[in-house]
Amino acid sequence: MLELKDVKKTYLGGSTALDGINLTIGPGEIVGLFGENGAGKTTLMKCVLGLLRYQGTIALDGAPVTTRNIARLSFATCEHSYFPALTAKAHRAFYQEHFPNFRAKRFEALMDFFQLPMGKAIRGFSTGQKNQFEVILALSQGADYILMDEPFAGNDIFNREDFYKVLLGILEPEESILLSTHLLEEVQHFIGRAVLLHQGKVAGDVTTLELEEQGRGLMDFVKETYRYQADRVSRALDHLTDRE
Numbered sequence: 001m002l003e004l005k006d007v008k009k010t011y012l013g014g015s016t017a018l019d020g021i022n023l024t025i026g027p028g029e030i031v032g033l034f035g036e037n038g039a040g041k042t043t044l045m046k047c048v049l050g051l052l053r054y055q056g057t058i059a060l061d062g063a064p065v066t067t068r069n070i071a072r073l074s075f076a077t078c079e080h081s082y083f084p085a086l087t088a089k090a091h092r093a094f095y096q097e098h099f100p101n102f103r104a105k106r107f108e109a110l111m112d113f114f115q116l117p118m119g120k121a122i123r124g125f126s127t128g129q130k131n132q133f134e135v136i137l138a139l140s141q142g143a144d145y146i147l148m149d150e151p152f153a154g155n156d157i158f159n160r161e162d163f164y165k166v167l168l169g170i171l172e173p174e175e176s177i178l179l180s181t182h183l184l185e186e187v188q189h190f191i192g193r194a195v196l197l198h199q200g201k202v203a204g205d206v207t208t209l210e211l212e213e214q215g216r217g218l219m220d221f222v223k224e225t226y227r228y229q230a231d232r233v234s235r236a237l238d239h240l241t242d243r244e
């Protein structure tokens, strides 16, 4: 169980990115993390991983996240965490040595799925391939909480859609995913729960089962939560062009 209690993050210079986040993610949950640009999604993940200082508490099965349990968390980010000069083969050897639960079979199956070469330095991959490799590492590390922050920037729709299907097929029941993305419609059949952030606060939290029971779609829920203003574009244009 990953538990965030009253987590606050204020960056130097005074910008409040997280404003009292309470969130619990249990084993096996696949959670979509949504929110406008600047809502706090990346900051939340970085706090969980201990990459940023924060106020409040974050615990993994009741224990703080430290070097003792950090391997239970993995992170795929478009800021990338792989070694650009190393090949996939060298990454496999490195991960095998440093992560006792490394899933070599999954690593190879995903390399094969994305048709990535084992013997080429990652810096020679295309942007989309680099992101694919980042995701492969996060999924193969052997973590039970896998955090993915906009993992598919630069990937084509065919790769993304097939990938979600493959992912659902390979995940073990105890593996949890926290996936931040703006591609809401694309992941709606993949996730089991949606958490909506707005200005550093949890604005909505719903399971897809609850939505089904209410006969509502994820898009309806999101629009209602954000009180989506259909006339936003025209108002902005009016404002920009000084129309009355």
Ligand SMILES: Nc1ncnc2c1ncn2[C@@H]1O[C@H](COP(=O)(O)OP(=O)(O)OP(=O)(O)O)[C@@H](O)[C@H]1O
Pocket: 011, 012, 013, 015, 016, 017, 035, 036, 037, 038, 039, 040, 041, 042, 043, 044
């Ligand atoms: N290093 C930083 N220094 C100062 N402010 C920051 C820093 N990183 C993020 N912020 C601010 O914190 C807030 C949350 O940013 P964050 O990157 O977590 O949002 P996000 O939801 O991931 O956005 P996006 O969808 O655009 O990636 C924003 O107001 C942002 O400007």
